[in-house]
Amino acid sequence: MATNNWDKEADLLVVGAGPAGMTAALVASLEGLDVLVCEKAAQVGGTGATSAGTLWIPGNIQSREAGFSDSPEDAAQYLEQLIGGDRASEHRRIYLRDGPSVIDYLSERTDVKFLPCGLHPDYRNNIAGAGLSGRAIIPENFDGRLLGKDFERVRPPIPEFLLMGGMMVGKVDIINLLGRYKSLSAFRHSVSITLRYLVDRLRFRRGTRLVMGNALVARLFYSLKKQNVPVLFEAPISEFVCEGESVAGAVVKSPDGALRIRAKKGVVLATGGFAHNKKYREAFMPHLIPIYSMAADTNTGDGVQLAEGLSARVNADNHQGAAFWSPVSVTKRKDGSEGLYPHLAMDRAKPGLIAVNAAGRRFVNEAVSYHDFVEAMYRSHETENTLPAWLICETRFVTRYGLGAIHPETKDLSTHIKDGYVTVAEELRSLAEKIGVDAEGLENSVKRHNKFAETGVDQDFGKGDLELNRFNGDASNSPNPCLAPIERGPFVAMAVWPAEIGCSVGIATDPDGRVLRDDGSAISGLYACGNDMSSAMSGAYPGPGTTLGPAIVFGWRVAMHAADKVPRTAAD
Ligand SMILES: Cc1cc2nc3c(=O)[nH]c(=O)nc-3n(C[C@H](O)[C@H](O)[C@H](O)COP(=O)(O)OP(=O)(O)OC[C@H]3O[C@@H](n4cnc5c(N)ncnc54)[C@H](O)[C@@H]3O)c2cc1C
Numbered sequence: 079m080a081t082n083n084w085d086k087e088a089d090l091l092v093v094g095a096g097p098a099g100m101t102a103a104l105v106a107s108l109e110g111l112d113v114l115v116c117e118k119a120a121q122v123g124g125t126g127a128t129s130a131g132t133l134w135i136p137g138n139i140q141s142r143e144a145g146f147s148d149s150p151e152d153a154a155q156y157l158e159q160l161i162g163g164d165r166a167s168e169h170r171r172i173y174l175r176d177g178p179s180v181i182d183y184l185s186e187r188t189d190v191k192f193l194p195c196g197l198h199p200d201y202r203n204n205i206a207g208a209g210l211s212g213r214a215i216i217p218e219n220f221d222g223r224l225l226g227k228d229f230e231r232v233r234p235p236i237p238e239f240l241l242m243g244g245m246m247v248g249k250v251d252i253i254n255l256l257g258r259y260k261s262l263s264a265f266r267h268s269v270s271i272t273l274r275y276l277v278d279r280l281r282f283r284r285g286t287r288l289v290m291g292n293a294l295v296a297r298l299f300y301s302l303k304k305q306n307v308p309v310l311f312e313a314p315i316s317e318f319v320c321e322g323e324s325v326a327g328a329v330v331k332s333p334d335g336a337l338r339i340r341a342k343k344g345v346v347l348a349t350g351g352f353a354h355n356k357k358y359r360e361a362f363m364p365h366l367i368p369i370y371s372m373a374a375d376t377n378t379g380d381g382v383q384l385a386e387g388l389s390a391r392v393n394a395d396n397h398q399g400a401a402f403w404s405p406v407s408v409t410k411r412k413d414g415s416e417g418l419y420p421h422l423a424m425d426r427a428k429p430g431l432i433a434v435n436a437a438g439r440r441f442v443n444e445a446v447s448y449h450d451f452v453e454a455m456y457r458s459h460e461t462e463n464t465l466p467a468w469l470i471c472e473t474r475f476v477t478r479y480g481l482g483a484i485h486p487e488t489k490d491l492s493t494h495i496k497d498g499y500v501t502v503a504e505e506l507r508s509l510a511e512k513i514g515v516d517a518e519g520l521e522n523s524v525k526r527h528n529k530f531a532e533t534g535v536d537q538d539f540g541k542g543d544l545e546l547n548r549f550n551g552d553a554s555n556s557p558n559p560c561l562a563p564i565e566r567g568p569f570v571a572m573a574v575w576p577a578e579i580g581c582s583v584g585i586a587t588d589p590d591g592r593v594l595r596d597d598g599s600a601i602s603g604l605y606a607c608g609n610d611m612s613s614a615m616s617g618a619y620p621g622p623g624t625t626l627g628p629a630i631v632f633g634w635r636v637a638m639h640a641a642d643k644v645p646r647t648a649a650d
Contacts, residue, residue, distance in 0.1 A: 084327065084340040088114040090640050091328055091341035092348060093315045093381065096124030096374075097291075097626055098608025099348030100298035101184075101633030102591075107305040108187055109641035111343060115307060116330045118314035122299045123233035124350045124374040125580065125609075126626065129291030130422065131217050132195065133630060134623030135177040140185075141194035141212040148212030150174050156200065156207030161618045165396050169614035172589040173631050180634045181215065188301040190294070191218045199545035200621035201447035210545055214622045219248070220293040222286035225300055231311070232296045233374070234284055238409055238419045238483040244284035245275040246292060256486055294626070313337070314376075318345065318384060318604075325388070325603035343640040344603040346591070347381035348633070351581030351609030353401075355379030362400040362583045366456075366465065370406055370418055370577035373609075381610040382585055388601055390593045391586035398617035401578035402625055403452030405467065407482040408575065410497040419483040421469075421574055422448050427541075427550035428479040429562030431471040432527050433574075436463035438510060438519025440527065443539040444469075445547035445560045449619035452576040466573035468513060470520070473502065473568045479552070482572055491570070504567040513571045524564050534558035580625040581609045582617040590644060591636035605636045 088111075092103040095117035107113045121127075136153030157170050184190040198214035222229045234240075241247055247255065254267040275285040288296050302309065313332040318325050319340075327340040352358035353373030360367060386392055394400055405426075409417040425431060427445030435441050441458035442451055458464040471481065473491060480486040484494055494500045503509035506524055510517035530536045534557030541547060542560035551559030585593055585606040592600040608629040615624050638644040 083338060085337040086114065087340040087342070088112050089341070089343040090114070090346060090637070091116065091339050092346045093328070094118070094124065094348035094350055094608070094610075095122035095299070095309055096348060096350050096608055096629070097126035097294060097298065098610075098629035098633040099346065100295065100302060101630045102346050102348060102605070102607055102637045103307050104188060104190070104298060104301050104305060105183070105634050105637035106640055107302070107307045109637060109643055111641050113307045114339060115302070115309040116313040116315060116339075117309055117311055118349070118376045118380070119233065119374070120311050121231050121233040122309060123292070123295035125372065125377065126291050126629075127233035127295045128236050128239070128372070128374070129579070129626065130622075131289075131291035131294040132623040132626065133181070133192070133215050134213055134621045134627040135181055135215055136174055136209065136213045138178045138181050138194070138213070138215055140181065140192055140215055141196075144194045144196065146194060146196055146212035148209050152207040152209065153213065154207070156205055156209070157620060159205050159207065160202060160620055161398070161616050165616040166612070166614045169589050172635070173614050173628055176635065177627065177631050180631045183634065184630075189304070190297045190301055192216065193218055195622070197549065198622055199549050201450065201546050201619055203545040209621070216290065217294040217297055220288040220296045220300070222282070222288050222296055225296065225303070228299070228303065229282065229286060232288075232292065232299060235290075235292050236417060237411060238417050240284070242275065244279065245271070246285055246287060246289045247271070248289035251289070314380060315349075315384065318388065320388070323602065325601065341603070344605055346636055346640075347385060347585065347593070347604070347606040347610045348608045349381035349610055350374060350377035351584055352379030352382045353377045353578060353581055355383070358382060362394045366459070368576045368578065370408070370575055372404060372406065372418055372420055372577050372579045373581075377609075381606060385585045385593055385604065385606065388604065389595050390601060390604075391596045392584065392612075394583045396612070396616055397582050399453070400581065400583045400617065402449055402580045402582060402619055403576055404448035404579050405451050405455065405574035406577040407499065407572050409483045409499060417483075418577060420448065420577070420579065421482060423550045425479055425481050426451065426469070427547050427560050428475070428552055429531070429555040429558070429560055430475045430564055431469055432523060432564065433467050433469055434515060434520060434523055435459075435467060436515055438516040438521070438523055440523050440539060441467070443536070443541045443543070443547065445541050445550060446544065447546060447619055455576055466575050468515060469572045469574060470509070470524070470564065471570050472564055472566055473570055474566065476570055481570065499572070501571045502568050504569075506569055509569045509571055513573070527561075528563040528565060531558070531561040531563045534561060536561060582613040582615065584610050584612040587611050589632070589635065590639035591632050592639065605640065607633045607636045
């Protein structure tokens with residue numbers, strides 16, 4: 079395509095306004111580049127807006143200052159053992175080296191600020207080098223009102239994560255809401271966030287007190303606005319404009335027609351990976367292709383496809399798996415549409431719940447990470463139908479802890495039974511028959527599990543053995559915070575399916591995010607970051623923040639490279 083007749087010109091064109099793209103755009107602007115962002119959707123945030131917003135940054139200063147020690151050397155050892163020395167080792171080295179300073183850079187120079195999570199165990203503390211605290215950070219809550227009318231431009235969280243149709247709550251809020259009658263401070267906190275929400279609703283379609291991933295993307299967007307970086311909405315990239323073998327710019331569709339945009343320092347692909355692209359799902363997902371995805375529906379693999387068109391390398395060879403997983407249950411929303419609830423941390427680890435396959439047999443330590451749970455589903459499915467798997471508990475469990483999108487304190491399950499979200503029966507046998515699971519198998523599994531609950535030792539799968547298990551369990555339950563008998567009906571069953579929260583396979587890059595061809599040479603003028611970039615974790619899931627950490631660190635490196643501010647060689 080001709081390299082003249084440009085409609086617009088910038089130093090850097092960033093494609094996609096999720097956490098990765100917005101970080102690259104923000105840093106490039108701070109480093110003096112003239113930046114333009116084009117976003118396919120009508121709002122910023124992508125999958126990041128619906129995420130928990132946690133970043134895994136070993137050695138971060140915020141945690142150290144709060145008194146949580148950590149060692150990046152231990153983290154390196156942990157990753158080496160978890161992932162394997164030969165996989166993306168240079169990316170990992172640089173990720174660990176730069177992570178803390180990237181967070182400091184953002185915290186000092188922008189409104190993208192973070193808080194330490196404190197105790198938040200890595201997901202495999204049975205591997206040497208795993209940490210218990212000091213590695214996970216979360217964005218500070220954000221006041222959406224600061225964005226003025228552009229608050230509407232922030233993609234909202236999934237409805238399943240909202241209270242009263244629009245109030246966001248983080249972990250601290252949930253603890254306070256559940257304990258509101260037990261302490262004055264919890265009561266005050268609950269009243270204050272609820273009143274704030276009710277006042278918000280007089281002016282806004284949802285609460286403006288943003289937490290987790292929504293706070294992260296709103297903070298990035300707010301900082302971009304302060305830097306006067308323009309974002310073109312409903313403006314997907316459609317093709318590159320090349321000069322010889324270099325990318326000189328791109329064509330972007332927009333409500334005003336196609337725009338030819340010159341990008342003197344390069345084009346950054348940050349379109350969130352191939353989640354909703356059938357061809358790539360079939361090519362890369364190693365198992366039975368999952369039906370569901372938690373990724374933003376605009377993530378249709380445009381970046382990967384365009385890069386492949388320029389002979390970029392995209393393959394799954396260097397990955398343990400193609401994606402990062404979570405079990406999800408399928409909800410019925412008020413408007414009749416289907417939603418997905420990711421079972422990340424709230425229910426599986428609690429005492430009094432097991433997961434079984436169609437034979438009624440347990441197949442996993444239910445309290446492992448969401449990623450490991452789905453990996454176990456796939457392993458179990460090789461011999462027994464485990465798609466879906468079934469979460470089994472008593473109705474008392476649901477009232478106490480909640481189950482999926484059903485909040486704790488729910489006593490009446492009738493709506494959820496009617497719309498098929500849960501199945502309930504007085505006896506385990508009839509429950510099994512209703513959901514098509516082997517009844518004898520289920521009864522035996524529950525009987526055996528109940529014995530483990532008595533001793534506190536799960537001899538089959540070790541539920542409660544990992545720090546992560548206990549972290550998400552119920553500390554008031556003994557002898558094991560993750561084990562309690564399932565003995566009194568009515569009993570409840572909920573189906574869970576695999577879905578990805580992000581892709582791991584992506585475009586091969588060097589640690590500066592420069593897109594690489596099969597022969598290892600870089601395509602001049604083309605970068606990738608976020609889930610468009612082949613993950614530095616190679617499909618392994620070390621701890622909370624496995625995708626957002628790299629999205630932000632490598633987004634920063636892309637910008638620094640485009641601005642000629644990073645050491646020339648990765649080893650420096
Ligand atoms: C429920 C849930 C919880 C999660 N929690 C965490 C967590 O706590 N920590 C963590 O590390 N990860 C978490 N994740 C995963 C994380 O959200 C994603 O991995 C992350 O958002 C990926 O960032 P990204 O910028 O690459 O993509 P996205 O956030 O998906 O953004 C991509 C953007 O690109 C845009 N786009 C797509 N195609 C085009 C195009 N052709 N032109 C222009 N724009 C385009 C999209 O519209 C979108 O806005 C979670 C995910 C879910 C679903």
